[in-house]
Amino acid sequence: xxxxxxxxxxxxxxxxxxxxxxxxxxxxxxxxxxxxxxxxxxxxxxxxxxxxxxxxxxxxxxxxxxxxxxxxxxxxxxxxxxxxxxxxxxxxxxxxxxxxxxxxxxxxxxxxxxxxxxxxxxxxxxxxxxxxxxxxxxxxxxxxxxxxxxxxxxxxxxxxxxxxxxxxxxxxxxxxxxxxxxxxxxxxxxxxxxxxxxxxxxxxxxxxxxxxxxxxxxxxxxxxxxxxxxxxxxxxxxxxxxxxxxxxxxxxxxxxxxxxxxxxxxxxxxxxxxxxxxxxxxxxxxxxxxxxxxxxxxxxxxxxxxxxxxxxxxxxxxxxxxxxxxxxxxxxxxxxxxxxxxxxxxxxxxxxxxxxxxxxxxxxxxxxxxxxxxxxxxxxxxxxxxxxxxxxxxxxxxxxxxxxxxxxxxxxxxxxxxxxxxxxxxxxxxxxxxxxxxxxxxxxxxxxxxxxxxxxxxxxxxxxxxxxxxxxxxxxxxxxxxxxxxxxxxxxxxxxxxxxxxxxxxxxxxxxxxxxxxxxxxxxxxxxxxxxx
Numbered sequence: 001x002x003x004x005x006x007x008x009x010x011x012x013x014x015x016x017x018x019x020x021x022x023x024x025x026x027x028x029x030x031x032x033x034x035x036x037x038x039x040x041x042x043x044x045x046x047x048x049x050x051x052x053x054x055x056x057x058x059x060x061x062x063x064x065x066x067x068x069x070x071x072x073x074x075x076x077x078x079x080x081x082x083x084x085x086x087x088x089x090x091x092x093x094x095x096x097x098x099x100x101x102x103x104x105x106x107x108x109x110x111x112x113x114x115x116x117x118x119x120x121x122x123x124x125x126x127x128x129x130x131x132x133x134x135x136x137x138x139x140x141x142x143x144x145x146x147x148x149x150x151x152x153x154x155x156x157x158x159x160x161x162x163x164x165x166x167x168x169x170x171x172x173x174x175x176x177x178x179x180x181x182x183x184x185x186x187x188x189x190x191x192x193x194x195x196x197x198x199x200x201x202x203x204x205x206x207x208x209x210x211x212x213x214x215x216x217x218x219x220x221x222x223x224x225x226x227x228x229x230x231x232x233x234x235x236x237x238x239x240x241x242x243x244x245x246x247x248x249x250x251x252x253x254x255x256x257x258x259x260x261x262x263x264x265x266x267x268x269x270x271x272x273x274x275x276x277x278x279x280x281x282x283x284x285x286x287x288x289x290x291x292x293x294x295x296x297x298x299x300x301x302x303x304x305x306x307x308x309x310x311x312x313x314x315x316x317x318x319x320x321x322x323x324x325x326x327x328x329x330x331x332x333x334x335x336x337x338x339x340x341x342x343x344x345x346x347x348x349x350x351x352x353x354x355x356x357x358x359x360x361x362x363x364x365x366x367x368x369x370x371x372x373x374x375x376x377x378x379x380x381x382x383x384x385x386x387x388x389x390x391x392x393x394x395x396x397x398x399x400x401x402x403x404x405x406x407x408x409x410x411x412x413x414x415x416x417x418x419x420x421x422x423x424x425x426x427x428x429x430x431x432x433x434x435x436x437x438x439x440x441x442x443x444x445x446x447x448x449x450x451x452x453x454x455x456x457x458x459x460x461x462x463x464x465x466x467x468x469x470x471x472x473x474x475x476x477x478x479x480x481x482x483x484x485x486x487x488x489x490x491x492x493x494x495x496x497x498x499x500x501x502x503x504x505x506x507x508x509x510x511x512x513x514x515x516x517x518x519x520x521x522x523x524x525x526x527x528x529x530x531x532x533x
Contacts, residue, residue, distance in 0.1 A: 014153025017403035021163035022118035031165035035073035038103035040080025044092035069444035098207035099167035117165035125162035125169035131176035148373035156398030160292035174205035214342035218334035279355035296398025303394035339364030418446035428477035439485030475530035
């Protein structure tokens, strides 16, 4: 079997793994949040600003059926529409709205199920492959294009985020589009259509993720330095036009980011110096990691490092190191450097810790993949195949973990929690969820029986403990207190239950901060007599 045929089979296997990963049921909080935004439901606003008529989350005073909470991640009839989606994003999110605006019609057609949400991400990751091919071919020929596509198809990091119901694969699509169009504009065959598409890709990227700005700045700077002086005017016009197009949204960003949100402070903090100076290098190294949040081979990192060092040694031996730093390839280095340094700069300006979170550098993943493919393509055929094979074998356990095992997403095993609750619940019981609104909706999502359920969002500070517990527990035989996606805040009901009720048991969930504690009245059959309110 020849090389292209093997590469094609590897690409098909990578696509199949994405489909398998997306088919696995069980969302986590950020994916629940994606569905809420795309269906026009704000979750993170202050309690006083909630507008139920516009689909905003409101904490009910009493117990509800799970369906009352599930609706926040479902389409309405008629659908909310773009205006309400944009409003929900401004109230609740710290990302731009384009991903949600595109996800809205998708969910109208395919529904808001787990697989439907994730297949939207898979779709954009597969659309990124032709762009990766084009960039690889233009930078290093077919010998670089094939490895780039294969590495992207099998990378555990790419696999994991390709099947996550968030905007990362859409971000890759626009970043690759911008990169390829930047090369086109720098070449002698640049056309007006390339300029128009560059403008469109840049604006769309800005409206998909704020950290796309680092990729755009790197591409614009490289293009400005690359083209002759007479054509720099075009670059300036395109850059100014891009910023003008996105300005209606970005003029609202300072006020939006300054708004209070339920989970808005989770990244606040101060970096530890001088260790923070190493964050960009750690972020860059993590892009080619052999594992994801779901695990992988513990020695994969060493193999990846050895492969890259062997590739560099091969280039040194052939005297071809300079080929990795020629004009067009410098675009990739600028892209990678800007995307990895950008979060640290953001942290310095905003007093946050984004540079400690790997997903905030995902805009750089295509650049890292392309640089690795270019490195391999500069080697003779036999060493190239051997090093590529070693890399794929090191990645295989991580790719398998990302695609097949029924492992819940990070820290939020809603399906597993709900399975325990459904096995426990009997008439007269109550499920009390102490969580963020996304967590409340997540718990409700997989309760396929009409079990009474109440929410308690500590950050909203709307529930006085004693009177609300008396109302919620009136006539109840038992209560299950669920703590999940609670951002480390204590559950206000827990100390009261510990003092006034009898704990029957506790369920913990491995690799997760989630837990369920079960309580019964300290005396009698019910906590409080039913008042009939």
